[in-house]
Amino acid sequence: MSTAPSLKPPNPASLRSVAFLALGCRLNQAEESTYREHSLESGWKIVDYRESADIYIINTCAVTLEAERQSRQMIRQARRRNPAATVVVTGCAGRSLQGHPEMEGIADLYIPNLSKESLVEELHRFLGEAPHPQFERPFPPVHESRTTRLNLKVADGCFESCAFCIIPARRGTVRSLETDEIIKRLNLAHALGYQEVVLTAVHLGALGHEKNTHALDQLLERINSETEITAVRLSSIDPHEISPRMIEAMANSPRICRFLHIPIQSGSDTVLERMRRRDTQAGIRKTVLALKAAMPDISLTTDMIVGFPGETDQDFEASYQLMEELGIHKIHVFPFSVRPGTRAAFMKDKLPEAVIEARSQRLLELSHKQQSAWMQSWQGKTVKVLIETISKEGLGKGYTPHYLRVQVPGCSAEDHNRFLEVEVLDINPDRESVRGRRVHSASNVKR
Structure with a gap:
């Protein structure tokens, strides 16, 4: 945790205004809900991030260099809006931003990812106040939230080591909520007026991994019988972590949304191995076909990285053909770009930008075609x-x-x-x- 001197004392606690910005993933949005509730319990007034505030809390993203650049931009904007504000920075980009020359004297307080849960308590200490005795809720009522769909953080961290990803180094290893606690929070969400909850994590399929349990399967089975929430949506989950038990639980539940985002990344076994992914083309195909057999109306989206170092024409065609064969409804296409600090940054055989752009365009056109067909299938229903x-x-x-x-x-x-x-x-x-x-x-x- 690091601080820079504040320009002047903030307003008294009862008069303070606080603004939030969550960049990047749903997990950051879920954490913002917690900060929002703890700020309300502290007696602070919540204002829009575009307004002048006494406190700005920015939850940054580091998934790409562009995400880090945007994080720096938003932090500087906060300082310009109110030069006397207390600017708090947390999130995956926090560590690299702390020593960045553009950030000198801009932020007052840096909270590392491993201390994010107690951010508002740390902020009270920074302001010279006794920490709040005990915050009552992990998120606010729906009428105090900025969205009707609650992102519920059920775990943090990731134990994978994908060659293109820096997030495990920033978020740490898997740390999960107990299943009983998740059920309790789902019921609290229902009591506070939420109709839909998204179960959110960096590595959702690894829920309970640190305790050697298949907690996600158990959780999905309990949601139907032990909660009253109308709809529960799952965030991103890797194909190899979708078990037959999970598919059965989804198919039998009137509460769990028939939608999954499954990041496939490549349809080539050679590229998947270079990426250090634990999926194979055959395994991906088997999982998707099993999902469609159990739930013919399920909606599926994915992420695909195009132009990963060493990707040949044959590798790309394998990806294209797999997406076409499986009929994935929407493909989020990510042209490969070097991310310093990852294994992929040191790989040879990087592709020319023109090749990456041409392949990306082909996959985007396929995505548009398949998404259009999926949307047309709802006509008249x-x-x-x-x-x-x-x-x-x-x-x-x-x-x-x-x-x-x-x-x-x-x-x-x-x-x-x-x-x-x-x-x-x-x-x-x-x-x-x-x-x-x-x-x-x-x-x-x-x-």
Whole structure:
């Protein structure tokens, strides 16, 4: 933990305003929910990050060099908005930003990742106050949250060593909540008004790994019988960590959303090995086919890295053909770029940018084609949509359990944070959304 001198004392505790910014992953967003609740319990007023505040808390991202650059930019913006503010920096980029020449004298307090859970307590100490005696809740009620969908942090850290990724070095190894505690927090989320919760972690499939348990399988089985939450969504999970038991639990549950994001990264066994991934093409195919057999309507998205060092034309074709064969509904394409501090940064046989760009474009075109076909498959069907925002004109927007983005005209304020049944009428693949006609409220419908 490191500090820089504050420019002047902040307002008294009862008058303080605090603003938050979470960059990058859902885990940072989940942590922001905790900081938001602890700030409310401290008697502080929450304001928009774009406003002048007494305290700014920035949760940074380091997944790419561009993410680190954006983190620096947002920290400098906070300082410019209020030169007298207390600027707090945490997150995966915190360690590298602390010694960066652009950051000299900008941030007041750096909180390392391993101390993030007690960030607001540390902030109280920095401000010369006694820490809050005990924070009551890990997240705020839905009306105090900035979103109707709660990202619930169930674990931190990762034990993998993928050649392209720096996050395990920044987040540490796996540290999981107990299953009983997760169930307790899901029920608390329901009591506080949330309709949907996303189970969030760096390495969700490793939940309970440090205790030698398959905690995710057990958790999914318990969610249906021991919670009242309407919808539970899983964040990213690697293909080899999707077990038959997990598939069965998902297929049998009216609460667990039939949507998975499975980062495949490559369809070539040679490239997967160079990436130090624990998946194989055959294993990926087997998992996806098993998911579709158990849940024909499941929605699947993935990440693919294009142009990894040493990737040949044959390797790329293997990736392209696997994506086409499996019919993945959306492919997030990441052209390879060197990330200092990773094994991949030292690899030879790096590809020309023109080759990477051409391959990326081909995969993006395939993604658009398959996503358009998936969206068209919903034409004329009735879906359940959680309304998250409503415009002044009454246009409601939200997502289905399958993560289809839907616009619904004719909504009123009382429809916010409610499930509506909507008939899908118009498809707009270019905007990745559909427009529908409201049928009736579906607040009590589980799927």
